[in-house]
Amino acid sequence: MISGHWGNRWDVEFASVGILEDRMPRLYHTQPYSAIAERFFVRKGSPYTSVRQISGKRLGGCGGCAAQEFIQRTLKMPGQQITFRVDRATFVGYDVEANGLADVGRGKISAFLCSVAVGAKAIHRGVPLRPIGGDQYFGVLSGAVDQFSGLSSAAFVARVNTIVRGLHQSGTLRRLSLRDFNYDFATPARHFDIAKLRQRVK
Numbered sequence: 001m002i003s004g005h006w007g008n009r010w011d012v013e014f015a016s017v018g019i020l021e022d023r024m025p026r027l028y029h030t031q032p033y034s035a036i037a038e039r040f041f042v043r044k045g046s047p048y049t050s051v052r053q054i055s056g057k058r059l060g061g062c063g064g065c066a067a068q069e070f071i072q073r074t075l076k077m078p079g080q081q082i083t084f085r086v087d088r089a090t091f092v093g094y095d096v097e098a099n100g101l102a103d104v105g106r107g108k109i110s111a112f113l114c115s116v117a118v119g120a121k122a123i124h125r126g127v128p129l130r131p132i133g134g135d136q137y138f139g140v141l142s143g144a145v146d147q148f149s150g151l152s153s154a155a156f157v158a159r160v161n162t163i164v165r166g167l168h169q170s171g172t173l174r175r176l177s178l179r180d181f182n183y184d185f186a187t188p189a190r191h192f193d194i195a196k197l198r199q200r201v202k
Contacts, residue, residue: 002144005026008150012156016141019078020077021077026148028144029144030145032189032194034186035140036117037115038136039134039135040132041122041132044130051136052085058109062095062114063095070084078196079193079196085136092109097118098121101129105127105129117181120182143164
């Protein structure tokens with residue numbers, strides 16, 4: 001989905017699509033519905049107390065996602081200033097984040113970078129983990145529309161933006177976030193200025 005060229009099979013995608021610079025030439029992004037802090041998680045009994053201490057270590061994350069680009073120091077996220085705190089790390093990619101967190105708990109890798117919600121869920125399930133270093137960046141999630149559609153997208157994207165903003169204004173997205181995750185991921189997304197992306201939706 002993130003590569004575009006959908007062949008008009010879908011109109012819009014809502015599937016945890018983060019706003020990344022390298023996706024901008026292929027996708028139009030809607031007003032974000034969620035903005036989730038990403039943190040490093042280490043084994044509970046490990047000696048690490050700061051992110052800089054895991055430089056040069058084997059660090060896990062979602063393969064092909066923002067986590068990989070952050071660990072490899074190539075991440076560019078429109079609307080955010082990224083500060084890289086790890087260097088010379090070996091990235092270990094996972095298709096399923098729970099597997100990477102489990103490997104941290106087993107001592108197979110030194111740390112795993114993921115959302116606070118995913119990490120908290122693993123801890124709740126008994127994986128011996130703890131977060132270090134605070135928030136590294138926010139995964140800003142939006143709807144996505146294929147730029148290669150044969151249809152005009154301007155009015156459609158504008159309408160989707162209106163709907164998402166209405167769900168923010170009514171408090172619906174905040175209530176759902178608190179109900180399902182025990183975190184308010186909606187409010188930071190509500191205040192994200194989509195105009196900063198400088199999209200020219202056609």
